[in-house]
Amino acid sequence: MFAYDFMINAFAAGGIVAVVAGAIGFFLVLRGQTFAGHALSHVGFAGATGAVLLGLPPLAGLAGFTLLGGIGIGLFGERLSGRDVAIGMVLSLSLGFGLLFLHFYTSSATQATAVLFGNVLGVGTETLWILLGLAVLCLGTLAVIARPLVFASLQPELAEAKGVSLRLIGVLFLAVVAMAVAESSQIVGVLLVFTLLVGPAAAAQCITSRLWLGVALSVLLALLDAWGGLTLAFYTDWPTSFWITALSGLVYFAALFAREVREGRDGRASRVAQPMR
């Protein structure tokens, strides 16, 4: 399998992106902002197709648009009511624009499929370096904001009282998410970003309630999904993105099931007996 350069590149790209998606995704799930992450990937679709139309690299358009989108959603603020509707509208509007750009760029079917569903086997060395650079930027920013981010996610009112700017943290975090989305779409495509960004993180939060163990587990599961998917794709010749979504779904639902069984067995029963609330 590793006799082929494209497989080595795919494993490297998958590894870089899995670490980013696993770590950033954990906080995305913790903050209940997974829908915003999903919408950002669709904004990226318009960016990528628009860039192709202008003769620019798709990744540049994708990263640029998701970044703008992330900062935009962040600036809307936490407390805007009807936020899901607004995000949903931005999401469909972006897909609409993406369709329009594709319409003008006629010889585009493969390009469109690559943007929508990913093309990890086509990652070149240059893209690999860009992915690595984005990953360092992404994780570096996360490392700087991690402490107030955890505080603001768990206890926003208290964090505000202790001097944390909720808006600044919200904008910085969504900018980081935007970069993670741009990275993930290189592997699984804009339509399937959820599978790397949310699946492993949500599964990790079913398995442990410890913060740092959860982040580590989320990264490990994302690596398992990405590398496992690549391996299965190599031997079956089925699409890589299919295998990654299949593994991600399998791990998530297994973790969810295990949690339900665990909580049904202990915890709950004894707690219900207490006259609480």
Add this chain to the structure above:
Amino acid sequence: MTAIACDRVTVAMGGRTVLSNVSLAIERGEFVGVLGPNGSGKTTLMRAILGLVRPRAGTIRVLDAAVRRGSPAIGYMPQVRPALLHARIRGWDFVASVAGGHRWGLPWRSPAERKDVERALHLVGAQDLARHSIAELSGGERQRLLIAQALVGEPKLLLLDEPLISLDPHHQQAVIDMVRDIGRELRLTVLFSAHEINPLLGALDRVLYLGGTHAALGRVDEVITGPVLSRLYGSDIEVIRLHGRIFVMSSSGHDLEHDAHQHEH
């Protein structure tokens, strides 16, 4: 030594005047119950003391210094948000998030910070609870963790916003007794907002009653009276004392504190 001094303070929220020309002084070490109908400004007053809301007029001094946001001397327990009830995060990590939580960087807790968190958990007897995820805890258990979180950083002043909400009477009393004991042991000033005066009667030093943009501060028998409350509510209020309990009734016979409580849910 005053813990909180308000001098002719007027606070408006979204164009509506919530407190107008309020002056009061709370001494250090006092346990003060903050009461009043919904929207009377209990939360707004706390947010003003925290420096999150700037008064339109007047000055507030906290522990003999001007109000400033992020003061480490104030411990704060906000009202419980629904999102928190589903948080699958360990109690310990939740409580510890406040320790140096405003600083940039990775949230590794220093040994001193870990010790401080342990101390706070010990004060509320929640070391064991802290091993569970927040989502697994009952309302009373979650309340204890929130109070522990307010105690991290060795504050001198505690602002507790509706710690009794959605608790049954037995657990309400447990929370009140715990806060009173901790307050006495550490000589803390405590502001404790609630919908109903009765559970607090045994613990209070004084009561701060808010209503109609005004405030009345004093002993229970001075403040919870027909004339004072009639002025705050702007309508005829009758106060009935029965078997050591107090009932605040409108002239049409509604029990106002219980009504207010039910409207909340």
